[in-house]
Amino acid sequence: xxxxxxxxxxxxxxxxxxxxxxxxxxxxxxxxxxxxxxxxxxxxxxxxxxxxxxxxxxxxxxxxxxxxxxxxxxxxxxxxxxxxxxxxxxxxxxxxxxxxxxxxxxxxxxxxxxxxxxxxxxxxxxxxxxxxxxxxxxxxxxxxxxxxxxxxxxxxxxxxxxxxxxxxxxxxxxxxxxxxxxxxxxxxxxxxxxxxxxxxxxxxxxxxxxxxxxxxxxxxxxxxxxxxxxxxxxxxxxxxxxxxxxxxxxxxxxxxxxxxxxxxxxxxxxxxxxxxxxxxxxxxxxxxxxxxxxxxxxxxxxxxxxxxxxxxxxxxxxxxxxxxx
Numbered sequence: 001x002x003x004x005x006x007x008x009x010x011x012x013x014x015x016x017x018x019x020x021x022x023x024x025x026x027x028x029x030x031x032x033x034x035x036x037x038x039x040x041x042x043x044x045x046x047x048x049x050x051x052x053x054x055x056x057x058x059x060x061x062x063x064x065x066x067x068x069x070x071x072x073x074x075x076x077x078x079x080x081x082x083x084x085x086x087x088x089x090x091x092x093x094x095x096x097x098x099x100x101x102x103x104x105x106x107x108x109x110x111x112x113x114x115x116x117x118x119x120x121x122x123x124x125x126x127x128x129x130x131x132x133x134x135x136x137x138x139x140x141x142x143x144x145x146x147x148x149x150x151x152x153x154x155x156x157x158x159x160x161x162x163x164x165x166x167x168x169x170x171x172x173x174x175x176x177x178x179x180x181x182x183x184x185x186x187x188x189x190x191x192x193x194x195x196x197x198x199x200x201x202x203x204x205x206x207x208x209x210x211x212x213x214x215x216x217x218x219x220x221x222x223x224x225x226x227x228x229x230x231x232x233x234x235x236x237x238x239x240x241x242x243x244x245x246x247x248x249x250x251x252x253x254x255x256x257x258x259x260x261x262x263x264x265x266x267x268x269x270x271x272x273x274x275x276x277x278x279x280x281x282x283x284x285x286x287x288x289x290x291x292x293x294x295x296x297x298x299x300x301x302x303x304x305x306x307x308x309x310x311x312x313x314x315x316x317x318x319x320x321x322x323x324x325x
Contacts, residue, residue, distance in 0.1 A: 001044060003043050006018065006020075011027075012203055016028065020032070032064065040068060041068070044074070046069060046074070048076070050174075052097075053093045054093070066137075066138065070181065072180060075177075080175075097177075112140050138180065139182055140178075141179065141195040143176070143177055145172045146172065146174040147161065148173055151171050151172075
């Protein structure tokens, strides 16, 4: 028998739906705080999706679930993650869940931990001495996290997200456990083997996985679209530059055809005329020749003036001698 506890209007296929509300898909209407109206050892698979956070007595409800389940039954729980602000402030939630929660659902002195040997969670395990008085034994098989869109797999790997999960809130929205009901003999090897197998999940888990993948896909598509826009803009810039250079080259060629003596630079748009350059050079040469001729004439005049001055001085000297004598 498969049971969907607190199914609401989304009962999983092939399950017996139990809910406090009388909805079309509900098979048994009851308040699970008062017990679950099913016989002992009658359920092989039990789903509890977003329901255990509302019960009055969590351990009491887990005892009822344990009672109706068979030995080696699989219990799948989806619940709000404790370290998320919008769960903490929800006044209708009475219980929150995290990595340590399944450790309180077993009377095994050495329960299977939901962490790797290298995980820092192992260094801060809670006090489990009260579990010795429990008459239930749910062994944890798997733990799965439904992350916020900001912390999807495309941005962070598993190790990075585990570290962020410990130091920062609002990383995980919900958590899912697969628990194995132990009512008889079972070996650790059997538990490990079951943990490695692909276990059934409710459709809500598939939807949450799909939401994560679609959000991740959407982020990737956005990145790709942004890259395409950048590529297009760079291509446009390159094409505009090439068009401009081609236009300049065409203008240069046309000018060369019209006037063989004209040169056009295709990039800087500099237009130079060879004839004008020759005329300027000729003018500069003429000017320099004129300047040199003027300088030569002035020098010759200066030399002539110097000789006449010397002659005058020589003629004046004998007159001065005569006056003095």
